[in-house]
Amino acid sequence: xxxxxxxxxxxxxxxxxxxSPDEARTSICHCKNCxxxxxxxxxxxxxxxxxxxxxxxxxxxxxASDNGSGTKLYREFCESCGSGIFEYSxxxxxxxxxxxxxxxxxxxxPPKGEFFCKSKAxxxxxxxxxxxxxxxxx
Numbered sequence: 001x002x003x004x005x006x007x008x009x010x011x012x013x014x015x016x017x018x019x020s021p022d023e024a025r026t027s028i029c030h031c032k033n034c035x036x037x038x039x040x041x042x043x044x045x046x047x048x049x050x051x052x053x054x055x056x057x058x059x060x061x062x063x064a065s066d067n068g069s070g071t072k073l074y075r076e077f078c079e080s081c082g083s084g085i086f087e088y089s090x091x092x093x094x095x096x097x098x099x100x101x102x103x104x105x106x107x108x109x110p111p112k113g114e115f116f117c118k119s120k121a122x123x124x125x126x127x128x129x130x131x132x133x134x135x136x137x138x
Contacts, residue, residue: 001018001020002016002018003016003104004016006057007078007081009078009081011081012060012085013056013057013058014102016053025113026110026111028044029043030118030121031068032068033067037075037084038084041121042114049095060076060078061077061078062074071091073087083099085099111130112130113131113133114126114127116133117133118135
């Protein structure tokens with residue numbers, strides 16, 4: 001299964017090559033860190049093996065910060081348009097997280113769950129059919 005994506009302006013493109021959609025897990029996150037980065041109430045990202053991800057055009061800019069628990073979090077984005085492309089932490093192991101909105105056909109990898117629901121805004125409705133975790137390790 002091949003999934004393609006890229007930034008808003010088209011300067012950065014990538015390819016995801018999965019043997020099965022089960023290799024990926026798309027999740028909605030309501031943590032403060034994701035909210036700040038996206039400027040939204042939540043973030044949607046797809047966890048997948050590093051080996052399945054490849055930049056095919058351009059070179060994203062890397063930003064490193066503390067994820068709020070003392071772990072380094074790296075986010076790579078387009079320097080021209082600002083689109084977040086992917087992120088990973090020191091604890092990500094063999095995985096990376098691609099920002100869902102950058103996928104050309106996001107419906108190929110629909111969300112499976114929500115994390116940090118304890119930080120979800122009161123007006124935000126629960127998404128039916130997904131798992132809902134108050135924290136990341138629940």
